[in-house]
Amino acid sequence: MNSLRHKLPLESVGNQQHFTLHPVLLEYINARLVKGIRHEIVTGKVEYLNRYYLLKAQSPDYIKDSQSFLLLKPIVDRLHEDLHGIRQIEQQFKLIISDWQERCSRRPGYLAGNILNLLCYLNIDLSGYDFSNMMVWQADLQGQVLHQLHLAYADLSNSIFTKAFGGYPCGCF
Numbered sequence: 442m443n444s445l446r447h448k449l450p451l452e453s454v455g456n457q458q459h460f461t462l463h464p465v466l467l468e469y470i471n472a473r474l475v476k477g478i479r480h481e482i483v484t485g486k487v488e489y490l491n492r493y494y495l496l497k498a499q500s501p502d503y504i505k506d507s508q509s510f511l512l513l514k515p516i517v518d519r520l521h522e523d524l525h526g527i528r529q530i531e532q533q534f535k536l537i538i539s540d541w542q543e544r545c546s547r548r549p550g551y552l553a554g555n556i557l558n559l560l561c562y563l564n565i566d567l568s569g570y571d572f573s574n575m576m577v578w579q580a581d582l583q584g585q586v587l588h589q590l591h592l593a594y595a596d597l598s599n600s601i602f603t604k605a606f607g608g609y610p611c612g613c614f
Contacts (some may be wrong), residue, residue, distance in 0.1 A: 471511050478555075479519040482530075485537055491550035494579040496558045498601045505581060513562045531565055538572070546574045554580040554600060561585055 454461050462470075474489065481487045495512045496505055517530075524530050534556050541552055553572050557580040560567060567585060573593040580600040587602075 475515045491552035494551040498579045498581040553577040
Protein backbone atom coordinates (compact mmCIF):
# COMPACT_ATOMS: atom_id res chain seq x y z
CA MET A 442 0.00 0.00 0.00
CA ASN A 443 2.87 2.36 0.73
CA SER A 444 4.29 1.96 -2.79
CA LEU A 445 0.84 2.65 -4.23
CA ARG A 446 0.54 5.80 -2.11
CA HIS A 447 3.69 7.15 -3.77
CA LYS A 448 2.19 6.63 -7.25
CA LEU A 449 -1.42 7.75 -6.71
CA PRO A 450 -2.97 10.62 -4.76
CA LEU A 451 -4.71 8.44 -2.15
CA GLU A 452 -6.55 9.85 0.82
CA SER A 453 -6.97 8.11 4.16
CA VAL A 454 -10.47 7.28 5.31
CA GLY A 455 -11.26 6.76 8.97
CA ASN A 456 -8.42 5.23 10.98
CA GLN A 457 -6.04 5.13 7.96
CA GLN A 458 -6.75 1.46 7.24
CA HIS A 459 -8.96 2.45 4.29
CA PHE A 460 -8.03 4.64 1.36
CA THR A 461 -9.83 6.35 -1.49
CA LEU A 462 -8.69 8.18 -4.60
CA HIS A 463 -8.42 11.95 -4.55
CA PRO A 464 -11.77 13.55 -5.55
CA VAL A 465 -10.24 15.21 -8.65
CA LEU A 466 -9.06 11.83 -9.91
CA LEU A 467 -12.47 10.27 -9.22
CA GLU A 468 -14.16 13.09 -11.14
CA TYR A 469 -11.78 12.57 -14.07
CA ILE A 470 -12.46 8.81 -14.13
CA ASN A 471 -16.24 9.38 -14.02
CA ALA A 472 -16.04 11.90 -16.87
CA ARG A 473 -14.03 9.48 -19.02
CA LEU A 474 -16.44 6.63 -18.29
CA VAL A 475 -19.49 8.76 -19.13
CA LYS A 476 -17.87 9.96 -22.36
CA GLY A 477 -16.88 6.42 -23.37
CA ILE A 478 -20.27 4.88 -22.65
CA ARG A 479 -22.10 7.71 -24.41
CA HIS A 480 -19.93 7.14 -27.49
CA GLU A 481 -20.56 3.38 -27.35
CA ILE A 482 -24.32 3.81 -27.17
CA VAL A 483 -24.35 6.26 -30.08
CA THR A 484 -22.13 4.06 -32.27
CA GLY A 485 -23.60 0.74 -31.09
CA LYS A 486 -20.11 -0.67 -30.47
CA VAL A 487 -20.11 -1.58 -26.81
CA GLU A 488 -17.24 -2.52 -24.53
CA TYR A 489 -17.34 -0.37 -21.38
CA LEU A 490 -21.12 -0.77 -21.20
CA ASN A 491 -20.58 -4.49 -20.72
CA ARG A 492 -17.38 -4.31 -18.68
CA TYR A 493 -18.45 -1.92 -15.88
CA TYR A 494 -21.69 -1.63 -13.95
CA LEU A 495 -23.15 1.85 -13.70
CA LEU A 496 -25.34 1.07 -10.70
CA LYS A 497 -24.76 -1.54 -8.02
CA ALA A 498 -28.25 -2.90 -7.46
CA GLN A 499 -27.69 -4.23 -3.92
CA SER A 500 -26.22 -0.98 -2.59
CA PRO A 501 -28.09 1.17 -0.11
CA ASP A 502 -30.39 3.75 -1.69
CA TYR A 503 -28.11 6.70 -0.93
CA ILE A 504 -25.26 5.04 -2.88
CA LYS A 505 -27.56 4.18 -5.81
CA ASP A 506 -28.79 7.78 -5.79
CA SER A 507 -25.19 8.99 -5.95
CA GLN A 508 -24.37 6.55 -8.78
CA SER A 509 -27.47 7.72 -10.66
CA PHE A 510 -26.44 11.35 -10.27
CA LEU A 511 -22.77 10.82 -11.18
CA LEU A 512 -23.20 8.30 -14.02
CA LEU A 513 -26.75 7.70 -15.27
CA LYS A 514 -27.81 11.35 -15.40
CA PRO A 515 -24.78 12.62 -17.37
CA ILE A 516 -25.03 9.70 -19.81
CA VAL A 517 -28.74 10.34 -20.39
CA ASP A 518 -28.18 14.11 -20.71
CA ARG A 519 -25.50 13.57 -23.38
CA LEU A 520 -27.64 11.00 -25.21
CA HIS A 521 -30.46 13.55 -25.45
CA GLU A 522 -27.99 15.89 -27.19
CA ASP A 523 -26.61 13.20 -29.53
CA LEU A 524 -29.75 11.25 -30.40
CA HIS A 525 -32.31 14.08 -30.12
CA GLY A 526 -34.95 12.57 -27.89
CA ILE A 527 -36.31 9.60 -26.02
CA ARG A 528 -37.56 7.69 -29.07
CA GLN A 529 -34.15 7.71 -30.72
CA ILE A 530 -32.43 6.72 -27.47
CA GLU A 531 -34.90 3.86 -27.01
CA GLN A 532 -34.40 2.74 -30.63
CA GLN A 533 -30.62 2.73 -30.18
CA PHE A 534 -30.95 0.59 -27.04
CA LYS A 535 -33.16 -1.87 -28.93
CA LEU A 536 -30.56 -2.13 -31.71
CA ILE A 537 -27.77 -2.76 -29.18
CA ILE A 538 -29.83 -5.44 -27.39
CA SER A 539 -30.75 -7.17 -30.64
CA ASP A 540 -27.16 -7.14 -31.89
CA TRP A 541 -25.86 -8.41 -28.55
CA GLN A 542 -28.38 -11.27 -28.47
CA GLU A 543 -27.33 -12.37 -31.96
CA ARG A 544 -23.60 -12.23 -31.34
CA CYS A 545 -22.86 -12.82 -27.67
CA SER A 546 -25.92 -13.13 -25.44
CA ARG A 547 -24.20 -15.47 -22.96
CA ARG A 548 -21.04 -13.37 -22.71
CA PRO A 549 -20.59 -12.36 -19.06
CA GLY A 550 -21.04 -8.71 -18.25
CA TYR A 551 -23.25 -5.81 -17.33
CA LEU A 552 -24.62 -4.67 -20.71
CA ALA A 553 -28.24 -5.78 -20.19
CA GLY A 554 -28.35 -4.60 -16.57
CA ASN A 555 -26.89 -1.23 -17.52
CA ILE A 556 -29.38 -0.77 -20.34
CA LEU A 557 -32.27 -1.71 -18.03
CA ASN A 558 -31.02 0.77 -15.42
CA LEU A 559 -30.78 3.51 -18.07
CA LEU A 560 -34.27 2.69 -19.38
CA CYS A 561 -35.66 2.83 -15.84
CA TYR A 562 -33.87 6.14 -15.23
CA LEU A 563 -35.56 7.47 -18.38
CA ASN A 564 -38.95 6.15 -17.14
CA ILE A 565 -39.38 4.13 -20.34
CA ASP A 566 -42.05 1.42 -20.37
CA LEU A 567 -40.25 -1.95 -20.35
CA SER A 568 -43.15 -3.82 -21.96
CA GLY A 569 -42.03 -5.86 -24.93
CA TYR A 570 -38.30 -5.61 -24.26
CA ASP A 571 -36.55 -8.93 -24.74
CA PHE A 572 -33.60 -9.73 -22.50
CA SER A 573 -34.05 -13.49 -22.78
CA ASN A 574 -30.87 -15.59 -22.73
CA MET A 575 -28.84 -12.58 -21.62
CA MET A 576 -26.74 -11.85 -18.56
CA VAL A 577 -28.85 -9.29 -16.72
CA TRP A 578 -26.46 -8.35 -13.94
CA GLN A 579 -26.91 -5.47 -11.47
CA ALA A 580 -30.34 -4.41 -12.75
CA ASP A 581 -32.33 -2.44 -10.17
CA LEU A 582 -35.94 -3.22 -11.08
CA GLN A 583 -37.51 -2.28 -7.76
CA GLY A 584 -40.79 -0.50 -8.26
CA GLN A 585 -40.84 -1.17 -12.01
CA VAL A 586 -43.80 -2.59 -13.91
CA LEU A 587 -42.49 -5.69 -15.65
CA HIS A 588 -45.48 -6.74 -17.76
CA GLN A 589 -44.28 -8.50 -20.90
CA LEU A 590 -40.59 -7.97 -20.08
CA HIS A 591 -39.00 -11.10 -21.52
CA LEU A 592 -36.37 -12.63 -19.23
CA ALA A 593 -36.56 -16.31 -20.25
CA TYR A 594 -33.31 -18.08 -19.39
CA ALA A 595 -31.71 -14.79 -18.37
CA ASP A 596 -29.01 -14.82 -15.70
CA LEU A 597 -30.37 -12.35 -13.13
CA SER A 598 -27.33 -12.45 -10.83
CA ASN A 599 -27.22 -9.53 -8.42
CA SER A 600 -30.34 -7.94 -9.89
CA ILE A 601 -33.11 -6.87 -7.53
CA PHE A 602 -36.89 -6.79 -7.86
CA THR A 603 -39.75 -5.41 -5.80
CA LYS A 604 -41.09 -8.87 -4.97
CA ALA A 605 -39.89 -12.42 -5.35
CA PHE A 606 -41.44 -14.12 -8.34
CA GLY A 607 -42.08 -17.69 -9.32
CA GLY A 608 -41.66 -19.50 -12.59
CA TYR A 609 -43.65 -18.33 -15.57
CA PRO A 610 -44.04 -20.89 -18.33
CA CYS A 611 -43.91 -18.29 -21.13
CA GLY A 612 -40.65 -16.77 -19.85
CA CYS A 613 -42.15 -13.30 -19.55
CA PHE A 614 -43.80 -11.16 -16.87
